[in-house]
Amino acid sequence: MKKQICLTLGLLIQATAALYAQSKTEQDRAAIRSLGGYYKVTFDYAETFAPDTAYKNHPKYHASGYEWAVVEEESPKKIVIQHILVTGDTSVIKHWREDWVYEENNLVTFDKDNTWKKVNLKPAEVKGRWVQKVFQVDDSPRYESLGTWVHVDGRHEWHSECDAPLPRREFTKRSDYNVLRRGNRIYLTANGWMFEQDNQKIIRSATEDKLLVREKGYEEFIKADESKFNYAKSWWKTRKSYWTSVRQVWDDVYAQHAQVKLKGKTDGKLLYERLFDLADQSAKEKWDTAKNKLEINKVIENYLEII
Template structure:
């Protein structure tokens, strides 16, 4: 009888643990899915402290716009959100993309000079955690980091830290540092969500890392009227098949082991410029998926310097 009661207690404990884990996963997914929608976005960044007393903080950065975060793919353990930036009534730009993957064992870690290394995570490191994979406007790599969604006292938030290339707001303007170490915090608000950052601008060399200056950042997403995005929704419908094919090509590259290194300009053009041109041609010519993939694969191959 004691053995039966012991086994019954074990079964109850197992079922309770399983239910709790499933409930937590459902909460995580609900929080991530709520990042999708129609938003007014403000971008605010300011440098705060440098160990070099002679360093002069750069001018604070402020910008704003409208952004549609489209949930492109949803499965139990993966959610893909594509951001579409709206800068005018008929002015639309395919912006950044974020893939959320549950208990993902592999991440791309930024090194420097457009180079990323594949890192294998242990089962203990990934258990119950989500990797956020952030991609450039051309769906090339930007940064990937892992963290745990926390749901407590009515708050829903996620934290992580990782290295990344310079942000676009400084990529063509500065050369005094080469790595941005991001301290990421995403949390839901009653009006949308906030992407808060505590960043370090790093000079990375063979001698190691040297801190240039710290930075505080806020990207606030406030829910906006869907009517503002009518043109963007029509535009994305014509562009979506092409960019789905582009993602599939990149997935082939990301599946390769080792280091991924990308070139800058080829024949005077950046990768996103050439892919955007193809996207417009595809939208007008109604290419099929095979032709989209073939065209994208040929262009992207010109920029992959190393993938071994």
């Protein structure tokens, strides 16, 4: 009888744990899905502290616009959200993309000098956790960061830390550091969500990392009127298939190479300029997936330095 009770109790514990895990994962998925929508977004960054007292903080950064976060793909273990930035009535930019992947053990991590390396994690390191994979406007790598969603006392939050290249607001203006160590915190709010950051601007050499200055960042997404995005919807409809093919080409690149290094300008243009030009061209023509993927692959390969 005692043995039977122990067996029954054990099965009950296992069933309860499985139910909790399922419930927790669904809470995670609901939180991630809620990042999609129509938003007024503000970007605020300020440098705060430098070890060198002679260092002078750079000016604060502020920008704003309207952003449509489109849930492009959804499955039990993956949610893809594409951001579309709206800066005027007919001014639209394909912005950053975030892929959320559950218990992903293959990460593409930033090193320095436009170089990313694959890292394999153990199952225990990723259990119950989500990777947020963030991509540049041309769907090239930016950073991938592992963290746990927490749901407690009505709060829904996700924290992580990772290395990344310089942000777009600085990479053409500064060369005094080469790695941004991001402290990421995403949390839901009553009228949207907040992307709060505690960043470190790092000077990385072959032998050490040296802190240049710390930085505080806030990207606040506040729900906005959907009608502001009518032009963006029609604009994205004509380009969606093209950018799906771009994502697929990049997936092949990651699958084939342990390390990826990107070149800067080639023949006077950056990669995103080439891919944006091709996107505009594809929007005017009948979409041919096979033909256009070959062209996309040709463009991307021209900017790769395989290590």
